[in-house]
Amino acid sequence: MSRASNLSKARSHIIFIVALLSAAAYILWVEQRRGVAAEAPRRANALGR
Amino acid sequence: MSADSFYFRRFEHRRPPQPLPANPWIESLWQFFATAALVLGAWYIWWRWTGSLNWDALWFALPLVLAETLAFFGLILFVYNLWRVEDYPKRPPPARIGECDPHAPEPDRPLKVDIFIATYNEEEELVRLSIQDAMRVRYPHPVELKVHVLDDGRRDSMRAVAEEEGANYISAPTISASRRAICATPWSRPAATSSSSWMPTADLSRPFSSIRSDISEIPTWLSSNLRSGSTTCPRASACRTCGAARLEALGRGAGRLIENLIGEVQVGEDPFVNDPKMFFDIIQRRRNRVNAPFCCGAASVHRREAVMFVALRAYGQAIARASEEKKGLLKRLAGGRSNPGKGALAAWQAAQEQELTPYKFHVSEDIYSSIVLHQDRTRRWKSVLHPDVETRMLSPQDLLTWTIQRYKYAGGSLDIFLHDNPVTRPGLSFGQRMMYLNTFWSYLGGLWNIIFLLAPIVYLFTAIPPVSAYTLDFFLRIIPFLVTLELAMMFGTWGISGWKSKVTFLASFPLSLQALWAVLRKQKIKFHVTPKDRQEGNFLHLVWPQVAIIALTLASLLWAVGSWALGRENFTMEGIIANGAWGLNNILAMSIMVRAAYWKPHHEENG
Numbered sequence: 001m002s003r004a005s006n007l008s009k010a011r012s013h014i015i016f017i018v019a020l021l022s023a024a025a026y027i028l029w030v031e032q033r034r035g036v037a038a039e040a041p042r043r044a045n046a047l048g049r
Numbered sequence: 050m051s052a053d054s055f056y057f058r059r060f061e062h063r064r065p066p067q068p069l070p071a072n073p074w075i076e077s078l079w080q081f082f083a084t085a086a087l088v089l090g091a092w093y094i095w096w097r098w099t100g101s102l103n104w105d106a107l108w109f110a111l112p113l114v115l116a117e118t119l120a121f122f123g124l125i126l127f128v129y130n131l132w133r134v135e136d137y138p139k140r141p142p143p144a145r146i147g148e149c150d151p152h153a154p155e156p157d158r159p160l161k162v163d164i165f166i167a168t169y170n171e172e173e174e175l176v177r178l179s180i181q182d183a184m185r186v187r188y189p190h191p192v193e194l195k196v197h198v199l200d201d202g203r204r205d206s207m208r209a210v211a212e213e214e215g216a217n218y219i220s221a222p223t224i225s226a227s228r229r230a231i232c233a234t235p236w237s238r239p240a241a242t243s244s245s246s247w248m249p250t251a252d253l254s255r256p257f258s259s260i261r262s263d264i265s266e267i268p269t270w271l272s273s274n275l276r277s278g279s280t281t282c283p284r285a286s287a288c289r290t291c292g293a294a295r296l297e298a299l300g301r302g303a304g305r306l307i308e309n310l311i312g313e314v315q316v317g318e319d320p321f322v323n324d325p326k327m328f329f330d331i332i333q334r335r336r337n338r339v340n341a342p343f344c345c346g347a348a349s350v351h352r353r354e355a356v357m358f359v360a361l362r363a364y365g366q367a368i369a370r371a372s373e374e375k376k377g378l379l380k381r382l383a384g385g386r387s388n389p390g391k392g393a394l395a396a397w398q399a400a401q402e403q404e405l406t407p408y409k410f411h412v413s414e415d416i417y418s419s420i421v422l423h424q425d426r427t428r429r430w431k432s433v434l435h436p437d438v439e440t441r442m443l444s445p446q447d448l449l450t451w452t453i454q455r456y457k458y459a460g461g462s463l464d465i466f467l468h469d470n471p472v473t474r475p476g477l478s479f480g481q482r483m484m485y486l487n488t489f490w491s492y493l494g495g496l497w498n499i500i501f502l503l504a505p506i507v508y509l510f511t512a513i514p515p516v517s518a519y520t521l522d523f524f525l526r527i528i529p530f531l532v533t534l535e536l537a538m539m540f541g542t543w544g545i546s547g548w549k550s551k552v553t554f555l556a557s558f559p560l561s562l563q564a565l566w567a568v569l570r571k572q573k574i575k576f577h578v579t580p581k582d583r584q585e586g587n588f589l590h591l592v593w594p595q596v597a598i599i600a601l602t603l604a605s606l607l608w609a610v611g612s613w614a615l616g617r618e619n620f621t622m623e624g625i626i627a628n629g630a631w632g633l634n635n636i637l638a639m640s641i642m643v644r645a646a647y648w649k650p651h652h653e654e655n656g
Contacts, residue, residue, distance in 0.1 A: 005135060008073070012133055015077050019084035023533075027092050030525050 055175065057443060065438035069330045069544040071134045082537035083128045089530040094121050096526055101516045113504050113515040116497035123494065124534075126487035131331060131541045135338035137433045144190040150354065159191040166216075169201045173210045180214040321444065321451045321645055326545045333434045339480025342434035343419035343488075351418075355430045359421050367403045372396040412574045413461025420465070420485065424476025448588040448646045455557060459492045459564035460574030466492070467568055494554055495561030502558065502598050502639075505632035509605035509625070512618040519623035552638035559594040588646040595639040602632040 097117060103110045143149050147156025164183045168176050176198065183196045198211040203220045211218035336342045344351070375395035409417040422430045445451035465471070466489035472482045508514055516523055538547050567574060589596070606629055613620040 002138075008076075008133060008135070011073065011077060012080055015080045016084050019081040020088060022081075023085040023088035023092075026529065027089070034522065034525075 055178075056446065065441065066326075068334075068436035068438075069326070071136070072543070075540055075543045076134065079537060079540035079543070080132065082533050082540060083131070086530060086533040086537045087125060087128060089526070089533055090121050090124065093526040093530045094118055096522070097516070101523065103514055103517050106513045106515065109504075109507055109513060110515045112500050116500035116504075119493075119497045120501075123487075123490050126483060126490055128537075128541075129483050130487045131335050133338055134335055136334070136436060137337050139435075142189055149352070159193060160188075161193040162188075162195070164194065164196045165199055166196065167199045167201070168207065173204070173206050176207065177210050177214060180211065180216045183216075184214065321448070321648075325442075327542065327547065327550045329434065330436060331542055331545065334436050336484050337434055339478065339484060340431055341423065341481045341484035342432050343485075344415045344432070349415065352430075355422055355425075355428070356418070358428060359425050359430075362425075363421070364403060368396065371403060372398075411461060411464070412457055413465060416462065416488070417465055420471045420477075423481050424471060424474070426476055447586075448591050448642075448648070449586075451645070452560065452591055455560050456564055457574065459561050460567055462489055462492045463564055463568045464574055465489070491554070492561055493565065495558040495565065498555050498558040499562065501555070502635050505628040505635065506598075506601045506605045508628045509602075509609035509632065512609070512612070512620045512624070514624055519621060519627055549641075552641050555635070555638045556595055556642040589643075592643050592646045595642045599636050599639050599643070602636050606632055 094114075094117060097114045102114065143160065145157050146153045146160055149160070150156075164186070166176065166179050166183060180196060180198065186194065188194070196214075196216040197219055198207065198216050199219050200207045200211075201220075208218045208220070333342045333345075372395045375398050379395055409421065411417045419432060422432065445454055470489075471477055472486045472489070477485065504515060538551070541547070542550075564574070609620055609625050609629070612618045613622070613625055
C-alpha cells in the first residue's frame with residue numbers, strides 16, 4: 001500500500017474519532033440539560049415553592 | 050433514419066468532463082459530518098423507539114419509526130460506500146500478453162482484443178456508427194483488434210451493414226426465445242468462442258456511438274483499461290438528454306459573476322437525472338478501496354480468462370449437482386440396486402443438459418457476473434473503476450424509456466438479492482458485502498419512502514402525531530441530525546448536485562415497489578430493449594402516484610391550517626410547521642417526476 005494511501009487512512013481514522021467525540025459531547029450536553037430541566041420542577045415542589 | 054438525424058449528433062462536440070478532483074480537505078469535512086450524522090442519527094433513532102412513540106396511535110407511530118430505522122441503516126451503508134476515495138494507480142498499457150498474464154504460453158505475442166457490439170432491434174444506421182467508432186479505437190502498441198456484431202435479431206440488413214463496415218457478423222441461432230427474453234446482451238457466446246485476452250463490451254442499449262475520432266480522449270478507451278485486473282469499468286458519460294446550457298449564456302456579466310461566486314451552474318438540465326457522475330464518480334469510484342466496483346454492461350472490459358475460469362467451475366459444480374440427482378433417479382428406477390456404471394451414465398446425462406454460461410443469463414447479468422467474479426476466493430479477481438471518461442452513452446429521452454430502464458435495474462437487483470443473495474453466501478470480503486448490500490438496499494427504498502410521503506398527510510388530515518409530542522426534545526434531536534446529514538452529503542458529493550439524486554430516489558417509489566412486488570411473486574423480470582429514440586406521447590399515466598401525493602399533501606395542508614385557524618381538532622403550530630415543511634419537500638420532489646412526464650426536447654417545443 002502506498003504512503004499516500006496510508007496517510008489518507010490515518011487521517012480518516014483521526015477525523016472519525018474527533019467527530020465521534022464531538023457528537024457524543026453534544027449528546028451528553030443535551031441529556032444533562034434536559035435532566036436538569038426535568039429535575040427543576042421536582043426540586044421546586046420539594047422546597048414547597 | 051439517416052445517421053445525421055439521431056438526436057445525440059447535436060451534442061457530439063461536447064468534451065467529456067474531467068473526473069472530480071480528490072481533495073483531502075473536502076474529504077475530511079465529509080468524514081467529519083458523516084460520522085457526526087451517524088452518531089446523532091443513532092441517538093435520534095434510539096430516542097424514537099424508547100421515548101417518543103405515540104402509544105395512542107401505534108398504527109401510525111410504529112410504521113414510521115420502522116421506516117426511519119430502515120432508512121438509517123441505508124444511510125450507514127451509504128456512508129461506508131462513500132467513505133474514502135482510493136483510485137487505482139494508473140499503469141502504462143501492456144505491450145505483450147506476458148504483462149497481463151505471466152503464465153501465458155507465448156508471453157511475447159501482442160494482445161488480442163475482440164470488441165463485441167450486441168444488438169437486437171436497434172436501427173442499423175445506429176449500429177453502423179458504433180462499428181465505425183469501434184474501428185477507430187487506438188492503442189499505443191501492436192494489437193490484434195477485431196470488431197464483432199452480435200445480432201440477436203438475425204437481420205439480413207444488419208449483416209449487410211456489418212460486412213460493409215468490415216466487422217464480423219454473428220447471428221444468434223442458438224439462443225432460444227425464452228433466453229432472449231431474460232438476457233440483456235448475448236455475451237456468453239463471444240466469451241466461449243473468443244480467443245482474445247480481453248473482451249470490451251459495447252452494449253447497444255447504450256452504444257458507444259460517440260467513440261469518435263474528433264474527441265481525443267475517447268479512442269484511448271483500450272489503452273486506459275487494459276491493465277491488470279479482471280474487470281474494468283471505465284466511467285461512461287451519458288449524452289445529456291437536453292441541451293443544458295451554462296448560466297453564463299444567459300447574460301455574460303451577471304452569469305459570470307454568479308458562477309464565480311458559487312461555481313458552474315447548468316440551466317435547462319436533463320429532467321431524468323441521467324447525469325452519471327453520481328453513480329460513476331461518487332458511488333462506483335469509492336468502491337475501488339475494497340475491490341467492489343461492479344460491471345455496468347456498456348463499456349466494460351473483461352478479462353476472458355477470469356470469466357471463463359469462474360464459468361467452468363460453475364459448470365462443473367452444476368454437473369456434479371445434476372448427476373447426483375440423476376444417480377438417485379437411476380437407482381430408484383433400478384429398484385434400489387446400485388451399479389457403478391450408472392454413475393458415469395448419470396454424469397454424462399447431466400453434462401448434456403447443462404450449459405456453459407460465462408455470463409449469467411439474467412436481466413442484470415452485468416452486476417451478477419461481477420458478483421460471481423468477486424466470489425471466486427481462489428483467484429481473487431480484481432475489478433477497477435477508472436474515473437476518466439472513456440465512453441459516452443445514450444440516455445432516455447422520455448419518461449417511458451426511463452421507466453423501462455429503471456424497472457429493469459430495480460427488478461434485476463432485487464431478484465439477485467432475494468434469490469441468490471451474495472451478502473449471505475460465502476466468497477465476498479466484508480467490504481464487498483457492504484457495497485453490494487448498499488446497492489440492493491437502495492432498491493428496497495420504496496418500502497420506507499412511501500411511509501415518509503404519507504406520514505405528513507396523515508398528520509395534517511387527522512392531527513394525530515406519530516411522536517408523543519413535537520416538543521423541544523424532538524427538535525433537539527432531529528435538527529442536529531438533519532443539519533449534519535445535509536452538510537455531510539454536500540461535502541460527500543462535492544462537485545455534483547446530490548439533491549437531484551436524492552429526490553429521484555424518493556420520487557421513484559412506485560417503480561421500486563412494483564419491482565419488489567414482481568420479484569416476490571416470482572415473476573420473471575424480462576429484458577425489454579431500452580428504446581433508443583424518443584417515444585412520443587403523454588406520460589401522465591406513469592406518474593399518477595406522484596400526482597396523487599402532491600394533491601393529497603396540498604389538500605391536507607390547507608385542511609390543517611384551516612382547522613388550526615378555526616381552533617378545531619388538536620393541531621399544534623409546531624406540528625403543522627414540522628409536517629408542513631416535510632410535505633412541501635415531498636411536493637417538490639414529486640413535481641420533478643411530474644415535470645419529466647411533460648418534458649419535450651427544446652427543438653420539439655419550438656416546433
